Amino acid sequence: MSYFDAASSVPLHPVATQALHAALDEGWADPARVYREGRRARLLLDAAREAAAEAVGCRPDELSFTSSGTAALHRGVAGALAGRRRAGRGLVVSAVEHSAVLHAAAAHEAAGGTVTEVGVDRLGRVSPAAYAQVLGADTALAVLQSANHEVGTLQPVAEVADLCADRGVPLLVDAAQSLAWGPAALDAGARWSLLAGSAHKWGGPAGVGLLAVRKGVRFAAPGPADERESGRAPGFENIPAIVAAAASLRAVRAQAAAEGARLRTLVDRIRTEVPRLVPDAEVVGDPEHRLPHLVTFSCLYVDGEALLHGLDRAGFSVSSGSSCTSSTLMPSHVLRAMGVLSEGNVRVSLPPGTPGADVERFLAVLPGVVAEVRAQLGAPGGESAPAPAARAAPEGPAVVIDALGRRCPVPVIELAKALGGVPVGATLSVLSDDEAAKLDIPAWCGMRGQEYVGAQPSAKGGTAFTVRRLS
Amino acid sequence: MSYFDAASSVPLHPVATQALHAALDEGWADPARVYREGRRARLLLDAAREAAAEAVGCRPDELSFTSSGTAALHRGVAGALAGRRRAGRGLVVSAVEHSAVLHAAAAHEAAGGTVTEVGVDRLGRVSPAAYAQVLGADTALAVLQSANHEVGTLQPVAEVADLCADRGVPLLVDAAQSLAWGPAALDAGARWSLLAGSAHKWGGPAGVGLLAVRKGVRFAAPGPADERESGRAPGFENIPAIVAAAASLRAVRAQAAAEGARLRTLVDRIRTEVPRLVPDAEVVGDPEHRLPHLVTFSCLYVDGEALLHGLDRAGFSVSSGSSCTSSTLMPSHVLRAMGVLSEGNVRVSLPPGTPGADVERFLAVLPGVVAEVRAQLGAPGGESAPAPAARAAPEGPAVVIDALGRRCPVPVIELAKALGGVPVGATLSVLSDDEAAKLDIPAWCGMRGQEYVGAQPSAKGGTAFTVRRLS
Structure with a gap:
C-alpha cells in the first residue's frame, strides 16, 4: 500500500x-x-x-x-x-x-x-x-x-x-x-x-x-x-x-529542507507526467509557490469516487474534492473558488519518506484506472459509449441535452458527446441540477477550446448551461 | 511513592x-x-x-x-x-x-x-x-x-x-x-x-x-x-x-466489584483510624453510600498546603480542598456547600491495585506529619506556641482577636488559644478577612462543643466572628 x-x-x-x-x-x-x-x-x-x-x-x-x-x-x-x-x-x-x-x-x-x-x-x-x-x-x-x-x-x-x-x-x-x-x-x-x-x-x-x-x-x-x-x-x-x-x-523540522526538496521533485514528476499520461487531465494549484509534497489534478469524464476506489484497489490512498466524494454532493469549496474542473479530482500528498518508486508505480497505474472508469461511464474515447440523449429544439440552442437527475461527471460526458453533433458556431444547452456542473461545464469549455455562453434557470428545473461549438 | x-x-x-x-x-x-x-x-x-x-x-x-x-x-x-x-x-x-x-x-x-x-x-x-x-x-x-x-x-x-x-x-x-x-x-x-x-x-x-x-x-x-x-x-x-x-x-469494569470491595475495606481503615490517630481530625462525606476508593478528612490547626508538602516528602501524593491550596484562596466549593471544616483538608483516593501495606504506612506517617505542621504553626497542643494577640474590649465580646491579614488556619488557631482565657459563658470575637474562616470557625465550634454566635462586618475590615465559651 x-x-x-x-x-x-x-x-x-x-x-x-x-x-x-x-x-x-x-x-x-x-x-x-x-x-x-x-x-x-x-x-x-x-x-x-x-x-x-x-x-x-x-x-x-x-x-x-x-x-x-x-x-x-x-x-x-x-x-x-x-x-x-x-x-x-x-x-x-x-x-x-x-x-x-x-x-x-x-x-x-x-x-x-x-x-x-x-x-x-x-x-x-x-x-x-x-x-x-x-x-x-x-x-x-x-x-x-x-x-x-x-x-x-x-x-x-x-x-x-x-x-x-x-x-x-x-x-x-x-x-x-x-x-x-x-x-x-x-x-x-x-x-x-x-x-x-x-x-x-x-x-x-x-x-x-x-x-x-x-x-x-x-x-x-x-x-x-x-x-x-x-x-x-x-x-x-x-x-x-x-x-x-x-x-x-x-x-x-530537522529534515524539512532535505525531505521537502526530495518530495518536490517527486511532485514535479506527477505534475509533468499526469497531463502527458492521462488524456484530458488538468493539474491545478500554483506550480512553483506551493507545498513541497502536494499536488492536485482533475480528469474529465471521470467519477471521482470511482477513481478513488480504483486507486485504492491498486494500492493507493488519495483523497478527492469531487462532488461525488462529498456528503453534500458539492464540489470542494476550494476548487469552486478557483473555478477549476472538479470532476475526477485527485489530491496526492506524499508523507515524508515516500519512496520515489511508489510515485513511479502510481504514474504507471493511474492511466489504466482512469481509462477503466471512463469506459464504465461511456465517456468520449471510452468503450461502449451510448448514444447521447439529444433532441432538436425549435428555438434557441440547436440541441438541448437533458441531464437532470444525473450526477457528475455525466452532464459533462453528455455535453462532450453531443457537441460533435452540432455545427461549428451553433450552441447546445445542457440541463443539469448537479452542483458540479456549474464548475465543470465552464472548465470543460476552457480545456476544450469551446465557448461557454452562460447559465440560466431552466423551466424544466435545474439550470440550462449553454455552450457554443468553436471547433 | x-x-x-x-x-x-x-x-x-x-x-x-x-x-x-x-x-x-x-x-x-x-x-x-x-x-x-x-x-x-x-x-x-x-x-x-x-x-x-x-x-x-x-x-x-x-x-x-x-x-x-x-x-x-x-x-x-x-x-x-x-x-x-x-x-x-x-x-x-x-x-x-x-x-x-x-x-x-x-x-x-x-x-x-x-x-x-x-x-x-x-x-x-x-x-x-x-x-x-x-x-x-x-x-x-x-x-x-x-x-x-x-x-x-x-x-x-x-x-x-x-x-x-x-x-x-x-x-x-x-x-x-x-x-x-x-x-x-x-x-x-x-x-x-x-x-x-x-x-x-x-x-x-x-x-x-x-x-x-x-x-x-x-x-x-x-x-x-x-x-x-x-x-x-x-x-x-x-x-x-x-x-x-x-x-x-x-x-x-471486569474487576470493579472485587477491587471496589477490597478498596472499600482500606478506606474504612482510614475512616476509622484517622480520628483515632490524629487529634482534632474530622472525616467528611457519607460513610456508607459512597465511592469505594475515596475518603476525605480535615485536621484542625493545620495548613493544608504544608500538610500536602509534608505528605509528599513522606512519599504520599494526595490532594486538598483547603483554601491555601487553591489559586483563589477559597476553600473548595464542595466543603463550603457541606458546611464542614476546610483547614488541613486531605482527599485520599486509592487507584485500583493499591496495596493494603501502603495504606498502613500512610496511617503510620500521617500523625507525625500533622503534628509537625501544627508545631510549626504554634497550634494548641503543639510546641513553641506564642502568646495569643488578645486584648480586652470595653464593650461587647470579652476578647477581640485581630487576625486580619492572616491566612487559614491561623485565625482558628488564635481562636482556640484565646478561648481558654475567657470565662465560661463569655464571648470572644475573631476579626478575619480569610475566606476559610467563614467555614472553619463555625466548624471548629461544632467540633469543640462551643457556641458559634454569628458573624458581622467589622469596622476594622473583614468580618468579626463571635464565639461563646460553653466549656
Whole structure:
C-alpha cells in the first residue's frame, strides 16, 4: 500500500512514538498538582511548550495546546473576535480556508457578525490587494491559511500580515499544512497575531492542536471558564500526546529542507507526467509557490469516487474534492473558488519518506484506472459509449441535452458527446441540477477550446448551461 | 511513592497501554476516508464506541467521544440548554458539581440564562425533594453528579432522574467519578438523558471524554458546525486514545466489584483510624453510600498546603480542598456547600491495585506529619506556641482577636488559644478577612462543643466572628 494522503493525516513519526511511550509513564498526572507526579508532568508540559514555541516562532507563554487543530481554529477565531468586539464585528477570511475556519465564520455570522470572503485566482492564491480592499474600520479579525490544504498553493502571508498590522487588525494564520515544512512554507517572520496548527498533520498524535496568541493581542476565550492552558483551552492537558507532538515537530523540522526538496521533485514528476499520461487531465494549484509534497489534478469524464476506489484497489490512498466524494454532493469549496474542473479530482500528498518508486508505480497505474472508469461511464474515447440523449429544439440552442437527475461527471460526458453533433458556431444547452456542473461545464469549455455562453434557470428545473461549438 | 489521588487522574491501565500501541499503528488515518487506512480506522472507532456504549448503558449511536471530560460537560450542558431553549432558560445544578459544570452554568448565566443551585446536607448529598422543588416550567436542564469527586458521596441519581423524567426535564449525569466502578456507583438503570465521563479517571489516556445523549433528547451542539462524532464533538477523532479508553473501561469494569470491595475495606481503615490517630481530625462525606476508593478528612490547626508538602516528602501524593491550596484562596466549593471544616483538608483516593501495606504506612506517617505542621504553626497542643494577640474590649465580646491579614488556619488557631482565657459563658470575637474562616470557625465550634454566635462586618475590615465559651 502507498498512502498518499498526508494532508489529511500522517502516521505517527517514530520519534513521536518513542516520546509518547516515555511520557505515558511520566506524564499522566495532573500538572496543576504539587506532588511529585504532578511536578513531573508539569516539567514535561513546560519543555514541550518551549520546543513547540521555538518551532512556531513565538514565546512559550504565547502558545497553548488545544485538543485538535479544529479546536485551535474554532477557539482562535471566536476568542480573537470576542476580544476585539469593541472594534467591530467584521471577520475577513479567504474563500479557500479550511472548513473549520469557514464553520467558525458561519457561527459568527449566525450570531450577528459579518463575514467577508476574499476570492482567489485560478491558482488558489489570494491577492494582498484584495485583502487590503476589504479590511475596514469594523474588521475585528482577518484569517489566512499559510498554504492551501487541497491544492498546495502558498498564500502571501507576510504581505497580508503587514497590511493587517498597518491597519491594526489581528491576523490569524492557519498553519496546519505548513508547520511540518518550516520557514519555507510558513513565511517566517510574518507579523501574524494568532497562529493555529494540528499535530497529526506533522507526524504527532491526534488530539493535539496548538494556538499561539501574540502578547498584546486582545483575546477573550469562548465558552465556560477553565484555568488550563492560560484559560485558552479547557480540559485536562493531554501531556503524553503533547510531548510526542512537540518531539515530532522538532524531528520533522530537522529534515524539512532535505525531505521537502526530495518530495518536490517527486511532485514535479506527477505534475509533468499526469497531463502527458492521462488524456484530458488538468493539474491545478500554483506550480512553483506551493507545498513541497502536494499536488492536485482533475480528469474529465471521470467519477471521482470511482477513481478513488480504483486507486485504492491498486494500492493507493488519495483523497478527492469531487462532488461525488462529498456528503453534500458539492464540489470542494476550494476548487469552486478557483473555478477549476472538479470532476475526477485527485489530491496526492506524499508523507515524508515516500519512496520515489511508489510515485513511479502510481504514474504507471493511474492511466489504466482512469481509462477503466471512463469506459464504465461511456465517456468520449471510452468503450461502449451510448448514444447521447439529444433532441432538436425549435428555438434557441440547436440541441438541448437533458441531464437532470444525473450526477457528475455525466452532464459533462453528455455535453462532450453531443457537441460533435452540432455545427461549428451553433450552441447546445445542457440541463443539469448537479452542483458540479456549474464548475465543470465552464472548465470543460476552457480545456476544450469551446465557448461557454452562460447559465440560466431552466423551466424544466435545474439550470440550462449553454455552450457554443468553436471547433 | 504512593499515589493516592486517583480521583484526579490515574496512570494508564496496562490494557490501555497495549491497546494504544496497537491502535497507533492501525488507527491514525481519517475514519471519514474511503481508502483502506481510513476504513481500518473507522472499524476501530466503531468497535470502541460499541464497547463504551455497553459499559455506559446506552446505544452506540447515542455516544460521542469528546476531547476531555470537561469538553463533554461543557458541550453537554450547552447543547442540551440550546436544544431546549423553547422550553425555557432555567438550569438546575447541585452546589457540589465539578467546577466544569459550575463554569458551564456561569457561562449560561452570563448569556442571560438562570441557574438554580440545589444545596446538600453535611454529608454532601442532595435531597431529591430539594430538586423537585426547584424544577420549574422553564427548567431546560438539570445536572447531577453520580458521586462527588471531593468527598465520595453517592448522589440519588435514580430518584432525581425519575423526578426529572416525570416533569419532562432532561437530566445530565456527570459520571466522571463513577464509570470505573460500574452499576454500584452509577445507579444503573437511572432514566438519565445525558451522561458525561472522562477516560483518564478510569485508566484510559487523557484526551478522551464521552458524552451520551439519549435518542429523543433535544440537543443543539454549541459552537461551529463539524461533521465528526454526530456533530457533537468537533475535531479529528483521536482514535488510538479512544480505543485505549474503551479497552480500559472494559478491563476496570471486569474487576470493579472485587477491587471496589477490597478498596472499600482500606478506606474504612482510614475512616476509622484517622480520628483515632490524629487529634482534632474530622472525616467528611457519607460513610456508607459512597465511592469505594475515596475518603476525605480535615485536621484542625493545620495548613493544608504544608500538610500536602509534608505528605509528599513522606512519599504520599494526595490532594486538598483547603483554601491555601487553591489559586483563589477559597476553600473548595464542595466543603463550603457541606458546611464542614476546610483547614488541613486531605482527599485520599486509592487507584485500583493499591496495596493494603501502603495504606498502613500512610496511617503510620500521617500523625507525625500533622503534628509537625501544627508545631510549626504554634497550634494548641503543639510546641513553641506564642502568646495569643488578645486584648480586652470595653464593650461587647470579652476578647477581640485581630487576625486580619492572616491566612487559614491561623485565625482558628488564635481562636482556640484565646478561648481558654475567657470565662465560661463569655464571648470572644475573631476579626478575619480569610475566606476559610467563614467555614472553619463555625466548624471548629461544632467540633469543640462551643457556641458559634454569628458573624458581622467589622469596622476594622473583614468580618468579626463571635464565639461563646460553653466549656
